[in-house]
Amino acid sequence: MKLELRGITKRFGSFVANDAIDLTIEPGEIHCLLGENGAGKSTLMNVLFGLYQAEEGEILIDDAPVHFAGPGDAMAAGIGMVHQHFMLIPVFTVAENVMLGHEPTRAGVLSMDVARARVREISDRFGFDIDPDARVEELPVGAQQRVEIVKALARDARLLVLDEPTAVLTPQETDELMQIMRELAASGTSIVFITHKLREVREVADRITVIRRGKVVATADPTAEPAELASLMVGRDVDLDVDKQAPAYTSSSFEVAGLTLVGRSGEHLLDDVSFTVRGGEVLGIAGVQGNGQTELTEAILGLRKHARGSILLDGQELLGKSVRQVLDAGVGFVPEDRKKDGLVGDFSIAENLMLDRSDGEPFVRFGTVDERAIAAFAEAAIEEFDIRAQGIDQAAGRLSGGNQQKVVLARELGRELRLFIASQPTRGLDVGSIEFVHDRIIAARDSGIPVLIVSTELDEVLGLADRIAVMYHGRIVGIVDGDTPRATLGEMMAGVAA
Amino acid sequence: MSESTPTPTRRPRAAQASRVDSVLRDALREILAGSIVRGALAILIAFLVGAILIVCTNDDVISAAGYFFARPMDTLSAAAGAVGEAYGALFRGAIYNTEADSFVAGIRSLTETARFAGPLIAAGLGVALSFRVGMFNIGGQGQLLVAAGCAMWAATQWQLPGGLHLLVAIVFGLIGGSVWGAVVGFLKAQTGAHEVIVTIMLNYVAVNVLTWVLRTSPLHNPGSGNDPTSMAPAASAQLPAILGPSFQLHLGFVLAIAAAVLFWWLMERSSLGFKFRAVGLNPDAARTAGINVERIFVYTMAASGAFVALAGVNQALGRTAGFTPSIDAGIGWDAITVALLGGSRAGGVVFAGLLFGAFKAASSTMQFVGVAPEVMSVVQGVIVLFIAAPPLVRAIFRLPAPGAGVRAVLARTRTAETQEVAK
Numbered sequence: 001m002k003l004e005l006r007g008i009t010k011r012f013g014s015f016v017a018n019d020a021i022d023l024t025i026e027p028g029e030i031h032c033l034l035g036e037n038g039a040g041k042s043t044l045m046n047v048l049f050g051l052y053q054a055e056e057g058e059i060l061i062d063d064a065p066v067h068f069a070g071p072g073d074a075m076a077a078g079i080g081m082v083h084q085h086f087m088l089i090p091v092f093t094v095a096e097n098v099m100l101g102h103e104p105t106r107a108g109v110l111s112m113d114v115a116r117a118r119v120r121e122i123s124d125r126f127g128f129d130i131d132p133d134a135r136v137e138e139l140p141v142g143a144q145q146r147v148e149i150v151k152a153l154a155r156d157a158r159l160l161v162l163d164e165p166t167a168v169l170t171p172q173e174t175d176e177l178m179q180i181m182r183e184l185a186a187s188g189t190s191i192v193f194i195t196h197k198l199r200e201v202r203e204v205a206d207r208i209t210v211i212r213r214g215k216v217v218a219t220a221d222p223t224a225e226p227a228e229l230a231s232l233m234v235g236r237d238v239d240l241d242v243d244k245q246a247p248a249y250t251s252s253s254f255e256v257a258g259l260t261l262v263g264r265s266g267e268h269l270l271d272d273v274s275f276t277v278r279g280g281e282v283l284g285i286a287g288v289q290g291n292g293q294t295e296l297t298e299a300i301l302g303l304r305k306h307a308r309g310s311i312l313l314d315g316q317e318l319l320g321k322s323v324r325q326v327l328d329a330g331v332g333f334v335p336e337d338r339k340k341d342g343l344v345g346d347f348s349i350a351e352n353l354m355l356d357r358s359d360g361e362p363f364v365r366f367g368t369v370d371e372r373a374i375a376a377f378a379e380a381a382i383e384e385f386d387i388r389a390q391g392i393d394q395a396a397g398r399l400s401g402g403n404q405q406k407v408v409l410a411r412e413l414g415r416e417l418r419l420f421i422a423s424q425p426t427r428g429l430d431v432g433s434i435e436f437v438h439d440r441i442i443a444a445r446d447s448g449i450p451v452l453i454v455s456t457e458l459d460e461v462l463g464l465a466d467r468i469a470v471m472y473h474g475r476i477v478g479i480v481d482g483d484t485p486r487a488t489l490g491e492m493m494a495g496v497a498a
Numbered sequence: 499m500s501e502s503t504p505t506p507t508r509r510p511r512a513a514q515a516s517r518v519d520s521v522l523r524d525a526l527r528e529i530l531a532g533s534i535v536r537g538a539l540a541i542l543i544a545f546l547v548g549a550i551l552i553v554c555t556n557d558d559v560i561s562a563a564g565y566f567f568a569r570p571m572d573t574l575s576a577a578a579g580a581v582g583e584a585y586g587a588l589f590r591g592a593i594y595n596t597e598a599d600s601f602v603a604g605i606r607s608l609t610e611t612a613r614f615a616g617p618l619i620a621a622g623l624g625v626a627l628s629f630r631v632g633m634f635n636i637g638g639q640g641q642l643l644v645a646a647g648c649a650m651w652a653a654t655q656w657q658l659p660g661g662l663h664l665l666v667a668i669v670f671g672l673i674g675g676s677v678w679g680a681v682v683g684f685l686k687a688q689t690g691a692h693e694v695i696v697t698i699m700l701n702y703v704a705v706n707v708l709t710w711v712l713r714t715s716p717l718h719n720p721g722s723g724n725d726p727t728s729m730a731p732a733a734s735a736q737l738p739a740i741l742g743p744s745f746q747l748h749l750g751f752v753l754a755i756a757a758a759v760l761f762w763w764l765m766e767r768s769s770l771g772f773k774f775r776a777v778g779l780n781p782d783a784a785r786t787a788g789i790n791v792e793r794i795f796v797y798t799m800a801a802s803g804a805f806v807a808l809a810g811v812n813q814a815l816g817r818t819a820g821f822t823p824s825i826d827a828g829i830g831w832d833a834i835t836v837a838l839l840g841g842s843r844a845g846g847v848v849f850a851g852l853l854f855g856a857f858k859a860a861s862s863t864m865q866f867v868g869v870a871p872e873v874m875s876v877v878q879g880v881i882v883l884f885i886a887a888p889p890l891v892r893a894i895f896r897l898p899a900p901g902a903g904v905r906a907v908l909a910r911t912r913t914a915e916t917q918e919v920a921k
Contacts (some may be wrong), residue, residue, distance in 0.1 A: 340783070354772070
């Protein structure tokens with residue numbers, strides 16, 4: 001089906017999320033929407049899906065104008081959407097999930113056979129390899145995503161919108177998804193592929209539309225250079241590589257040995273995790289989300305009381321210490337979810353900067369917060385870390401993601417450190433902020449302390465790390481050099497030992 | 499509070515409680531973020547509702563309504579008269595009695611308002627403190643009663659010189675209420691028990707223990723027969739009148755204002771208050787930043803209980819006779835209203851305490867012109883309803899805030915997304 005968006009404008013108050021966007025998707029085309037977080041990609045797709053009503057512009061399907069009052073209309077017109085976060089009911093089977101909302105009935109009774117047959121038919125046609133009777137929660141993430149696609153196809157979707165579909169996948173699963181996308185396109189289904197990952201765009205797209213600040217800034221071919229696409233996305237030249245010298249090792253060290261954490265139902269969240277980081281080097285922890293990385297950093301920080309094993313920082317045991325004691329030992333920590341664990345959104349920038357030093361010098365005297373000391377520190381931090389804010393009293397929750405992360409970095413790097421840990425340091429950040437954060441991490445390494453980076457973005461780990469440890473199911477599959485090929489790392493992320 | 503290993507059974511319960519917690523915390527945050535305008539509107543609407551009730555229950559209006567279609571103006575003027583008279587009585591009873599023959603007699607109304615406001619402010623501060631840390635201290639009644647009992651013990655059992663005796667009695671009361679509150683924080687920190695349930699249950703415990711104590715020597719006043727009534731506090735332990743013998747206003751009001759100043763410093767300036775607020779707004783980030791959240795729960799309830807205890811001390815020592823277990827006079831509950839209306843800020847709580855103190859002070863004058871005391875209770879209730887209900891309903895049903903900018907909405911979805919991914 002051919003889809004045309006003409007002059008779509010969507011405003012929220014005075015904020016223009018989509019500004020006269022024109023977009024044409026030809027039948028059987030894989031059309032990539034490329035843009036940074038907040039550029040307006042999702043808004044545009046929500047307009048298309050009937051979740052938002054555009055103030056101006058029109059939607060045409062096969063050259064006929066249509067109006068969608070809600071997602072039901074859009075689905076009826078043949079538009080299917082696979083959200084970044086799956087809209088599946090975990091305890092239902094695949095067939096039950098697929099038929100949910102338009103259950104086939106026979107004489108008023110649910111007809112599971114029809115649903116099963118439909119799933120099997122679609123699964124076979126595109127080689128999805130999905131069992132209609134499998135419970136969704138027991139399927140791997142990649143398969144769950146295929147269930148979402150089957151769900152859309154079962155409603156005769158002829159245009160599929162995939163919203164950041166690869167965020168939760170391993171490199172292998174990503175490759176499989178790309179294959180599926182190609183087959184769907186070959187059978188005539190149009191695909192809108194939303195992403196900010198340049199590699200994927202170049203691999204699979206037929207055409208690329210770049211959106212920046214609500215406007216279409218360019219259309220490009222998949223043959224375009226990554227740097228060119230990146231600069232279109234950001235609006236200026238960007239350096240995609242991390243500049244760093246060979247590590248200059250120091251005598252300090254961070255040593256984790258036999259770290260084990262058993263979960264509530266007896267499963268091993270961390271299973272005999274051991275590694276060493278030398279002063280002056282970055283150890284990157286790679287792996288698909290949910291393989292123990294979160295637990296690892298939490299255990300180091302003292303948030304996991306049941307962890308066993310040993311965590312030595314310059315010979316000092318950290319395991320069993322409180323978070324306070326671990327921080328006081330000189331550990332700087334950037335949590336993976338900055339909104340939940342890194343910042344108090346309703347606190348000002350200044351208050352957030354003293355969050356982990358709310359006792360004693362330099363910010364507290366005689367039990368009273370020294371407003372002048374914290375103000376001076378905050379002014380300096382805003383300057384040094386280039387935090388774009390109205391002032392030190394602005395609520396941290398009102399900053400953009402990049403600036404929020406800079407506040408966290410400023411706080412954590414503002415102390416005398418002996419170890420720096422950053423978890424998903426650039427998740428959800430714009431390209432400009434990513435550059436800045438990466439430079440800061442390398443600067444911390446070059447100051448001679450051990451640095452531990454946890455990231456699910458393989459490119460990030462490859463760019464930053466001097467050595468890479470891959471985690472799978474709570475175990476370290478292997479520790480390899482920083483220049484290990486992606487394919488090898490991808491296999492390790494799926495559990496294959498190097 | 500120890501850092502020792504918690505029992506493995508603790509997590510599931512804590513997790514359940516934390517879901518309830520997060521809903522309540524969302525609601526609290528929104529309520530506390532409410533503006534002065536919202537408070538003023540709530541008061542205005544409540545007075546209008548009160549006016550309707552006054553009209554509906556007024557005898558003159560009812561009889562005039564009997565011939566409404568013949569002479570509608572009669573009904574309307576009777577209604578206007580009833581409302582005017584009632585709110586006039588409120589003014590005379592709470593601020594200045596225009597019918598009094600001397601200034602001293604006239605201004606007595608205002609001092610009565612202050613006298614009633616004292617314990618409301620103190621207890622309101624206590625509840626407000628718990629709100630700021632994202633906790634619901636519904637146990638004001640219990641903490642107040644325990645404090646009154648402890649203060650009375652010191653006031654009746656010992657013979658000490660004037661100022662010292664009063665000081666000792668006050669400190670005793672504060673310690674009692676504080677410990678009673680800290681128990682709740684301790685249970686929450688150790689077992690994840692929700693403070694709402696625990697505080698409510700401890701209210702019953704406090705009432706019944708106090709009743710038993712007041713029936714038993716040495717606190718029991720034998721002159722009252724079998725009634726649970728205490729001895730009178732020794733004169734040396736009574737809160738002294740501050741405006742001379744012609745007014746009943748005593749030191750308790752000054753202590754309440756001093757408590758408000760202390761509250762302001764604690765919450766807005768001190769490092770402990772910084773931690774309180776951090777835990778209240780985002781306990782996860784507080785924990786990650788090395789703040790011992792469980793310990794803060796205990797401190798919070800201890801401090802909250804201490805402020806509420808000042809109200810209990812005020813009730814026990816601000817009198818010349820003994821008391822019964824009804825000494826709390828509903829202050830523990832009114833304190834919730836005061837804290838909500840006051841936005842849990844020191845200044846707001848003082849204002850709200852004075853307003854509700856005015857209602858109490860004017861109760862008898864209003865009754866004299868035929869307004870049932872329940873009407874003012876309804877007015878209080880309506881104020882809370884308009885301040886607290888919309889955010890509470892929104893939080894429970896996860897509705898978006900009206901007029902929230904796109905940034906806020908986007909930010910919220912994004913947070914939800916990252917949490918989703920984290921799962």
